Amino acid sequence: MGNTLLTERDGALVVLTLNRPEKLNALNAELLGELDVSLAALAADPSIACAILTGSGDKAFAAGADIAAMLDMSTEQARHFSELGHRICSRIERAPFPVVGAVNGFALGGGCELALACDFLYASNKAKLGQPEVNLGIIPGFGGTQRLARRVGIARARELCYTGDTIGADEALRIGLVNAVVPHAELLGKVKDVAAKIAKKGPLAIAQCKRALFSGEGVPLDTANALETQAFAMLFGTADRREGMAAFVEKRAAAFEGR
Ligand code: COA
Numbered sequence: 001m002g003n004t005l006l007t008e009r010d011g012a013l014v015v016l017t018l019n020r021p022e023k024l025n026a027l028n029a030e031l032l033g034e035l036d037v038s039l040a041a042l043a044a045d046p047s048i049a050c051a052i053l054t055g056s057g058d059k060a061f062a063a064g065a066d067i068a069a070m071l072d073m074s075t076e077q078a079r080h081f082s083e084l085g086h087r088i089c090s091r092i093e094r095a096p097f098p099v100v101g102a103v104n105g106f107a108l109g110g111g112c113e114l115a116l117a118c119d120f121l122y123a124s125n126k127a128k129l130g131q132p133e134v135n136l137g138i139i140p141g142f143g144g145t146q147r148l149a150r151r152v153g154i155a156r157a158r159e160l161c162y163t164g165d166t167i168g169a170d171e172a173l174r175i176g177l178v179n180a181v182v183p184h185a186e187l188l189g190k191v192k193d194v195a196a197k198i199a200k201k202g203p204l205a206i207a208q209c210k211r212a213l214f215s216g217e218g219v220p221l222d223t224a225n226a227l228e229t230q231a232f233a234m235l236f237g238t239a240d241r242r243e244g245m246a247a248f249v250e251k252r253a254a255a256f257e258g259r
Contacts, residue, residue, distance in 0.1 A: 004031035006056065007038055012049035012199045013192065014042060018114075021057030027110045028066040032084050039091040046258055049199035049206070051095065052191050053118055054102035055111075058184075061103045061127070062111025067136065078141070085110060085142030089117035093214055096207040098198055102191040103127045103178060108166065113142035116151055116177075119210065122194070123169040123178040124187045130166035150217065152177050202240040202256040208232075 006017040016038065018025040025031075042048050055061035065081070073081065092099045092114075101107075101118035107129045115121055115129070123129075131144045139145060140161065149157035152175045160167070169181040182190045198206060208231040216224030235241050240256045247254035 002030055002034065004028070005034035005038055010192070012047060013052065013195050014048055014050075015052045015054065015188075015192075017054050017056050018062050018111075019056040021055075021060070023066065024060035024063035024106055025055040025057070025111070026063055026066040026069075027085075027114070028069045029081070029084075032088060036084065036088050036091065039088060039095065042097075043091065043095050046096075046203070048097050049203055050097050050195040051099045052102055052188070052195055053092070053099055053114065054188060054191070055104050055107075058105065060105040060111070061101070061107040062114060063106040064109030064111050064132070065141070082141040085113065089113065089143050089147070092117040096210070097203070098195075098206065098210055100191055100195055100198075102187050103129065103169075104184070104187055106166075109133055109140065109144075110142045113140055113144040113147065116147040117143065121178040122180045122182055122187060122191050123172055124184040125169050125181050126184045127169040127172065127178070127181075128166045129169075129172050129177060130164065131161045132164040132166065134162065135164045148177075202238075202244055202254070203258040204238050204240050205235055205244075208235060 004019050006019045008015045008017070016035070018031060020026060020028070020031060042051065070081070098119040101115045101121040103115055103121050103123040105124065105126055105128070107115045107127060109132060112129050112131055131140050131148065133139050145157070145161060148160065156175050169178065172178045173181050212228045212231050215227050239259045243256060244254045
């Protein structure tokens with residue numbers, strides 16, 4: 001493995017940093033392979049409470065799939081590349097802990113799609129987001145046509161995907177693509193604060209909450225509510241649930257153990 005992905009543990013938090021700053025963290029096969037392997041390993045690690053995904057350097061989260069690497073791709077290679085991107089995005093969505101995106105600059109094309117797979121995003125005031133693939137004669141291939149529509153509504157997704165326009169952080173906030181805009185230098189600190197807040201909660205509850213929100217999207221409300229009921233009831237069989245409620249009654253902080 002190379003060093004195109006940096007993984008930094010900080011207690012129950014892990015910061016994943018896309019690391020090809022000289023190429024604005026453009027996503028090549030090596031970086032995506034590292035991300036794929038790393039996310040698979042983290043999903044199996046019960047000591048992780050929250051992950052942060054960000055980009056190395058001062059300019060980019062990720063400026064897209066690596067265009068130079070795509071230049072000579074065959075149809076079949078492109079299919080595999082798209083499937084790899086989809087698998088990674090799916091790993092982010094299915095991880096048993098939240099993945100918060102810290103959009104520290106350009107999040108274009110595949111970079112925007114990786115961001116869209118995160119649970120939610122905070123952006124630097126310098127961030128620029130968009131799906132400019134049509135400028136290259138292609139379309140988003142890591143779920144952008146689908147997740148962007150779900151995040152910001154289909155009409156705005158159509159406009160962004162058809163025009164290839166890049167939008168700034170304030171516009172991204174206005175349309176609900178990012179949750180907050182933070183002064184550039186403060187971004188990672190703010191995201192670590194919210195991640196640390198999440199990490200103090202019961203991890204089983206957070207995992208079930210993430211799952212209910214994810215699984216319920218796009219299914220009929222009755223079905224989605226039934227999933228919620230199942231998860232709600234299941235949590236009553238956990239030690240963490242008893243501890244959380246006992247701590248409230250005893251007016252003390254809960255000590256969750258993830259069981
Ligand atoms: N794929 C491959 N290389 C990329 C890249 C990408 N998606 N985005 C940036 N780079 C490389 C540049 O080729 C350049 O490399 P070089 O120094 O070896 O020439 C380096 O990263 C810096 O980029 P540069 O274009 O010089 O920076 P800039 O500040 O002038 O422009 C962008 C920034 C983001 C506007 C511009 O890089 C860009 O348009 N990138 C492509 C965005 C895109 O279409 N993404 C979707 C891909 S599907």
